[in-house]
Amino acid sequence: MENEAAEILREALRRLRESYGERYMTQYFTERDIVRELQAHLIQIANDEKKPLIVIHNYPVERDGKRALLVDLAIISEENKDEKGGLDIAIEFKYEPDHERMIKRPFSKQGILYSKLPVVQRGDVAKDIRRIEDFVNGKDSISGADLLPNIENAYAILIDEGGYHYRYNRKGFEDLGGEWKEWSEKGKVFIVKKSKPHSYAPDIFSG
Numbered sequence: 001m002e003n004e005a006a007e008i009l010r011e012a013l014r015r016l017r018e019s020y021g022e023r024y025m026t027q028y029f030t031e032r033d034i035v036r037e038l039q040a041h042l043i044q045i046a047n048d049e050k051k052p053l054i055v056i057h058n059y060p061v062e063r064d065g066k067r068a069l070l071v072d073l074a075i076i077s078e079e080n081k082d083e084k085g086g087l088d089i090a091i092e093f094k095y096e097p098d099h100e101r102m103i104k105r106p107f108s109k110q111g112i113l114y115s116k117l118p119v120v121q122r123g124d125v126a127k128d129i130r131r132i133e134d135f136v137n138g139k140d141s142i143s144g145a146d147l148l149p150n151i152e153n154a155y156a157i158l159i160d161e162g163g164y165h166y167r168y169n170r171k172g173f174e175d176l177g178g179e180w181k182e183w184s185e186k187g188k189v190f191i192v193k194k195s196k197p198h199s200y201a202p203d204i205f206s207g
Contacts, residue, residue, distance in 0.1 A: 004051055005075045005088040006153065006202035012041035013205055021184055024098070024161065029112060031095040031119075034159060035072055042075065052078040053088075061090065061135060063146040071135065071154075086150025090135045091157060092128040096120045098162030098187070118164060122172050125190070128156040129176055132194045153201040158190040159183060165190070181205050 016038050020028075028034055039055055046053040059074035075089040096119050103111035132154035134140050138147050156178070160166055165173060166180055166188040174180070178192035193201035 003202060005053060005077060006204055008042060008045050008049070008051060008053060009075065009089060009091075009155075010202075010204045010206070011045050012038055015041045015045075017183060017189075020187075025101070026110070028095075028161075029097070031093055034095050035093050039073060042073075054081065059087070059090075061087070061147050061151065062140070063148055068143075069131075069140060069145070069147070071131075080150060086148040086152070087135075088152055090132060090151050090154040092131055092155070094120045094125055094128060094156075094158040096158065096160045096162070096164055099164050100162055120158065120165070122165075122169060122176070125156060125158050125173065125192075126176055129178075129192050129194075132156050132192065136194045136196050152196060152199065154194045155201070155204060156192040160188045160190060162186055163188050 035057060039057055042055045046055065054076040056074045056076065057072065058070045060069065061071050062069050071087070071090040072093045073091040074087045076085070077088045080086050080088060097112050097117065099117055101111040102114045102117055103109060104114045130141060135147060135151045135154040138149050138151070139145070140147060158165070160183070163186045170180065173190050176192060178190050181189045181191060183189040189205065191205055193204070195201035
């Protein structure tokens with residue numbers, strides 16, 4: 001079932017990427033905008049293909065059900081839907097807007113306030129990578145809390161809309177263990193994948 005979840009995630013990312021250029025200037029301003037759009041694609045594809053997958057935003061991953069540790073998007077299969085089940089895929093997101101969308105007074109166009117950029121730091125992505133490692137290992141490495149035991153695969157994704165981090169700190173991000181892919185004419189996406197020991201997290205992006 002993990003492969004079905006990965007296939008649907010791969011197709012959802014393809015659709016998001018395909019429509020990105022015509023929408024990002026008016027519809028994407030924050031990480032949540034991207035996550036919401038991807039979640040909509042995932043649900044639509046699962047429904048169209050009649051796959052029994054559930055997609056949930058901000059899903060609690062601590063075993064006792066506390067909301068202290070949440071995953072941005074969880075994909076859950078039929079066999080993992082009961083109270084003791086895990087996740088097929090956990091996804092953590094980061095989003096860096098194109099810095100050419102920066103605006104400051106006097107305003108002459110729509111955009112993102114200059115004081116908010118850059119939105120993401122390398123350390124933020126490093127934290128997401130630690131989290132997805134914790135997810136597949138079943139334990140929070142900071143608090144020691146037990147996590148859901150059956151999180152098969154986990155991904156940390158950074159959409160670098162204008163290629164800011166790729167241009168100025170490409171190697172620094174690569175040292176975190178992921179790889180860069182083409183996202184748009186000038187944008188990149190950075191992906192790190194983790195899986196349980198002796199397992200393999202499927203590729204979810206073909207850019």
